Amino acid sequence: MAQMEVGVLGATGTVGQQFVRLLDQHPWFKLTWLAGSERSEGKRYADAAPWRLSTPIPTESADKIVQAPVPGQGPKLVFSALDAAVAGELEAAFAAAGHIVVSNARNYRMEADVPLLVPEVNPEHLGLVPLQSTRGWKGSIVTNPNCSTVFLAMALAPLRQFNLRQVMVTTLQAVSGAGYPGVPSLDILGNVVPFIGGEEEKIESETKRILGSLRSENGKNAVVPHGVTISAQTTRVPVIDGHTESISVSIDQGVTIEDVKQALMTFRGRPQDQRLPSAPCHPIVYLPEQNRPQPRLDVDRGNGMTVTIGRLRPCSVLGYKFIALGHNTVRGAAGAALLNAELMQSEGVL
Amino acid sequence: MAQMEVGVLGATGTVGQQFVRLLDQHPWFKLTWLAGSERSEGKRYADAAPWRLSTPIPTESADKIVQAPVPGQGPKLVFSALDAAVAGELEAAFAAAGHIVVSNARNYRMEADVPLLVPEVNPEHLGLVPLQSTRGWKGSIVTNPNCSTVFLAMALAPLRQFNLRQVMVTTLQAVSGAGYPGVPSLDILGNVVPFIGGEEEKIESETKRILGSLRSENGKNAVVPHGVTISAQTTRVPVIDGHTESISVSIDQGVTIEDVKQALMTFRGRPQDQRLPSAPCHPIVYLPEQNRPQPRLDVDRGNGMTVTIGRLRPCSVLGYKFIALGHNTVRGAAGAALLNAELMQSEGVL
Amino acid sequence: MAQMEVGVLGATGTVGQQFVRLLDQHPWFKLTWLAGSERSEGKRYADAAPWRLSTPIPTESADKIVQAPVPGQGPKLVFSALDAAVAGELEAAFAAAGHIVVSNARNYRMEADVPLLVPEVNPEHLGLVPLQSTRGWKGSIVTNPNCSTVFLAMALAPLRQFNLRQVMVTTLQAVSGAGYPGVPSLDILGNVVPFIGGEEEKIESETKRILGSLRSENGKNAVVPHGVTISAQTTRVPVIDGHTESISVSIDQGVTIEDVKQALMTFRGRPQDQRLPSAPCHPIVYLPEQNRPQPRLDVDRGNGMTVTIGRLRPCSVLGYKFIALGHNTVRGAAGAALLNAELMQSEGVL
Amino acid sequence: MAQMEVGVLGATGTVGQQFVRLLDQHPWFKLTWLAGSERSEGKRYADAAPWRLSTPIPTESADKIVQAPVPGQGPKLVFSALDAAVAGELEAAFAAAGHIVVSNARNYRMEADVPLLVPEVNPEHLGLVPLQSTRGWKGSIVTNPNCSTVFLAMALAPLRQFNLRQVMVTTLQAVSGAGYPGVPSLDILGNVVPFIGGEEEKIESETKRILGSLRSENGKNAVVPHGVTISAQTTRVPVIDGHTESISVSIDQGVTIEDVKQALMTFRGRPQDQRLPSAPCHPIVYLPEQNRPQPRLDVDRGNGMTVTIGRLRPCSVLGYKFIALGHNTVRGAAGAALLNAELMQSEGVL
Secondary structure (H helix, E strand, O other), rough: OOOOEEEEEEEOOHHHHHHHHHHHOOEEEEEEEEEEOOOOOOEEEEHHOOOOOOOOHHHHHHOOOOOOOOOOOOOOOEEEEHHHHHHHHHHHHHHHHHEEEEEEEOOOOOOOOOOOOOOOOHHHHHHHHHHHHHHOOOOOOEOOOOOOHHHHHHHHHHHHHHOEEEEEEEOOOOOOOOOOOOOOOOHHHOEEOOOOOHHHHHHHHHHHHHOEEEEEOOEEEEEEEEOOOOEEEEEOOOOOOEEEEEEEEEOOOOOOOHHHHHHOOOOOHHHOOOOOOOOHHHHEEEEOOOOOOOOHHOOOOOOOOOOOEEEEEEEOOEEEEEEEEOOOOOOHHHHHHHHHHHHHHHHHOO | OOOOEEEEEEEOHHHHHHHHHHHHOOOOEEEEEEOOOOOOOOOOOHHOOOOOOOOOOOOHHHEEEEEOOHHHHHHHHEEEEOOOOHHHHHHHHHHHOEEEEEEOOOOOEEEEOEEEEOOEEEHHHHHHHHHHHHHOOEEEEEEEOOOHHHHHHHHHHHHHHHHHEEEEEEEOOOHHHOOOOOEHHHOOOOOOEOOOOOOOHHHHHHHHHHHHHEEEOOOOOEEEEOOOOOEEEEEEOOOOOOEEEEEEEOOOOOOHHHHHHHHHHOOHHHHHHOOOOOOOOOOOEEEEEHHHOOOOHOOOOHHOOOHHHHEEEOOOEEEEEEEEEEEEEOHHHHHHHHHHHHHHHOOOOO | OOOOOEEEEOOOOHHHHHHEEEEOOOOOOOEEEEEOOOOOOOOOHHHHHHOOOOOOHHHHOOOOOOOOOOOOOOOEEEEEEEOOHHHHHHHHHHOOOOOOOEOOOOOOOOOOOOOOOOOOOOOHHHHHHEEEEEEEEEEEEEEEOOOHHHHHHHHHHHHHHHEEEEEEEEEEEHHHHHOEEEEEHHHOOOOOOOOOHHHHHHHHHHHHHHEEEEEOOOOOEEEOOOOOOOEEEEEOOOOOOOEEEEEEOOOOOOOOOOHHHHHHHOOOHHHHHHOOOOOOOOOOEOOOOOOOOOHHHHHHHHHOOOOOEEEEEEEEOOEEEEEEOOOOOHHHHHHHHHHHHHHHHOOOOO | OOOEEEEEEEEOHHHHHHHHHOOOOOOEEEEEEEEOOOOOOOEEEHHHOOOOOOOOHHHHHHEEOEEEEOOOOOOOHHHHHHHHHHHHHHHHHHHHOOOOOOOOOOOOOOOOOOEEEEOOHHHHHHHHHHHHHHOOOOOEEHHHHHHHHHHHHHHHHHHHHHOOOEEEEEEEEEHHHOOOOOOHHHHOOOOOOOOOOOHHHHHHHHHHHHHOEEEOOOEEEEEOOOOOEEEEEEEOOOOOOOEEEEEEOOOOOOOHHHHHHHHHHHHHHHHHHOOOOOOOOEEEEOOOOOOOOHHHHHOOOOHOOOOOEEEEEEEOEEEEEEEEEEEOOHHHHHHHHHHHHHHHHHHHHO
16 A cells, blocks of 8 residues: 655644654655744754654654645645644635645534544544535545543543443643643642643533534434533643543443443454554553552553553442543644544545 | 640651641740650651751751650640551550640541541530540540541531532642652652542541531530532642642532632631631632642642632532642641640630 | 832842842832833733742732833832843943842843942942943942852852862752743753753853952952853753752862861851841851752752752862752842842942 | 573562563563562562553563572573662672672672673673682673763763863762662652762762773783772752763863764764664764753663763863763663673673
């Protein structure tokens, strides 16, 4: 199979760098086009991007010249690591010009005709894409959720069968989620900041959409959000990578702790069935130790694509409670988009 | 008023050091007796205690010789910073010998005849003390709660009037709560550990006892625990001092956010009425900024005796949610015991 | 004695906030005027300043309206916490208009007619001030050194008597030295950054000027820099407040370790003789413990105005080596300027 | 080539775990024997070792039963991660019984007949091994240096040609160097500890031995230490992995900065010539960026076996100064010993 050429919009930022890292040596996609803001345009990528990852910058990308983000230029498939401030207009322009935009930005996530995908959870939401033609776009936009949302949605997906009704979540989020320069060190060294702008709203609304079902109404596909009620409190903690989530759920009485554990451990989806290149063998790994998962020890499992869960036990208020952890810039951002693209390729919609 | 002589059991540990710091220049109590384990006995206090506080060791205590913890020796009033492993036996022996033991240890907290006090919340539980005479003790034991419990109990006390029914709490706890050497740096630098042994059980049971009411049954006082259901998840974060708590509560419908805020802000208790030396003017301070409270900025309010609360807003699952913060080794340990002793002095039961 | 009114230029930044904190309840000075950039002008100070200190914002200043920095307005004595980018022009304009500008900015530190003061070390350099009249200024500018320089200069001052010839210093600097937002958390959490722009040059040149002597040449005062050779390497570490310095010095052979220790411990200056309000009793405290000084335990000594030193021992290359520590935003910035102003007041030159 | 069976003494500790990780899938060695203390003996390795690495425990080792460290049992080649408290006696017993002990412990490093090896620097010191037969040992002991020493020795080795005379070094060391539980978090969070017991002495003496030359005197091999004078100050900083070193050197005048840079960049040794499995292509990588090397970004280069250097520039006191960084538990411990064993295998002395 010939490799498909791909590009990255917003390639110099934190998430853009993860795209560049993850696309290096990718079996299906070949990264040939890096686009950045005016400030970066025309520079060598290595000079334009303040590389903050602990693996060296891929040599093939290091010497590429950063391009202006001009719709119609660059490959058909472009990954978007754009900032929300510019993603709205720019992604639409690229979609209109015929590009398939696989985006990590939040701008189109809640649009009725745009899939908000977690490939293991709701691959069928890809069925929304054809609706976008009514916008007059020759291409399309597909999105992945906010970082904290991905891990929550994956942890809840296997529990839908038990009549999931209520969810409480408190997050302890890593600083890399805020980009670069992002969180000032004076704010977070030895500290907790109990607020992340817009984050709680995104968790509460996006998760319901992801867990929702695709229905055909009057011949048109639409997503009916899941009926679960979700309440989130989000905090920032001095961790580099890895969002920890303290979760309580109310499900049907009579479901045993062993039922829940089995549901989590045996959870699989289309990425596993189709052996997509970035899919972890186990989308969820359950850790039996009483003090796990922990960011420093578990965040890189499955190359950062696995959600680890532990401490499942009864919750006297809601039913069950547990801890979940995911890598916020991999499974929660660039890796999520990449898996979306792999799913689309595998489904033949690229 | 002449100063009363006091002593500290377990004076060399983390909580013991806080006692020594807080008792320095105390208007009512004069620290004259420092007791430690065999390892410390006979040494200068400054040599025996690995002082970890950011204020210098008080000069008066630095040169004192650490004594063996022999019941009957030392002043009548002794503060206990003993480790739970030895507190059970040793505190009983001191109480039997006629000492009033104001303890931070967990051993006697849930005993039917021992007050588990937060002076602003349940000063009337002191009424349990006379029951201890049936143990054959000439003295008595009075306890303060586990650190995370104090802050939760104080935040919930003003909400009892609204028919408090359910509470969910996720804690983000500082490392000083684990004593010294305590948490290894390899475990917590840039990390979150989602487990603290025994902590969740203590929060769930102690809080109900503190919020409970003192009843007289068959001429004997007893505490009837509050009926609230509490579910806790506890985590350790890389913070030196200050436990942050993410709390959701279910109370009567119809209670407005303004009602709750007023209840928190106007909360006062006997320590404020009686102007006890260690009592903060405001046991609870409500911070209006959207990203507060934070350990680094707020933990020292009221000399570490104030609980700060912020971000009160509706919770779609339970009713209301908010963030609370307290200083775990001051209001959550040594300062709590000191305020207990001041209350007892003020009530004339010393 | 009536209090003198004072103002602060650049009052909303990190150093500006330290000025506001240190001037609260000051016995000699009354803070009546807070000036900030266009962005802050006209706002309440509490709203304009992102307060990052662990003590609450002083209530008197909180409600003041931030003024435009217009020369001629505000009190005669103004402290400058201005950024170097604007301090050059603005401080000159204030001096020209008759203000006495006690500045923390670096712009005028190395000017031949501007004192670069550490009051314990070179108070006589105040003798440069009259030279500024030739600039046509009605007022004047007096400066304090860069933060790392203050601690080094204070540690070296007592060693001048031993024929100080060579100094090697490696610094481990706190993030508060870079202001706010300053160092991104992604750069420094669990990390060391072995570079701070311009810092090494400042340490090497400023220290020699401070240790230099005031000479009268052709009837004009001038500072002759000290002949010591200094080589610095500067690093940033994940510490909030407190710069640690690893120092080696070459002095005359025959000087014993006890001589050096005595020189450090007995070091006093005019601020101590004249009991200036912000002067610590001991400008240098020598700690005998083998693992001190440490930022977390020692940075607040003398209210942040004391330099702590420890681990003095032979250095096989240069002669002696030791560790020094100082509070970078107090003794290394706002506290340094405040002590300068107190010295000037005490000397009658305000 | 058949794989050689190897064992690990002290397999459950921090360094022992690195041995287990690095030996997993090793092309030449097969790890078949894990020995631990009485506390671990008889347990599954996964249960006995508090695994603290961010890669999962190798499955093959996880299920092995930890053995008692009985000389004569286990494979001929054993790696020692023993604590110094027990290594002296136990390693000798293993050597006497015919084992080749490739040790990370400090006990035999300075013995006249024991090689203290850095394979790129002094492979010829292996010539000391035959002398050990006079101890009556059937086997032998070979050691690697203390972690900070390795990086310094590697950085200095290419400078010997320039008549290296004096070295000043200040280290900023990671907490993993102290093992587990090691450094208490209360000591190091947001702090610097300017003391590491015994570390400075080891750096000063071991480095001279490593850089020394093997001479034959009266038919017996001996190492003549290098004549360089070294002075070290060592500090602990809140970093997980990676020791940073601030180094100044005095070498011959006339050697240009470009000469030094070339010497560092072109440095190679026998491990590179012989393409040993754990040898990095470049033992030293010079980073041109002005703010590198940094632990978080550079510590894993060459799988943790590369020493990165940056910021080479003139030092006004000694001549040149620069920053070096190495991975303390890989190149500074287990990886160092592994490379020693690979060198021995390649030289035919196993």
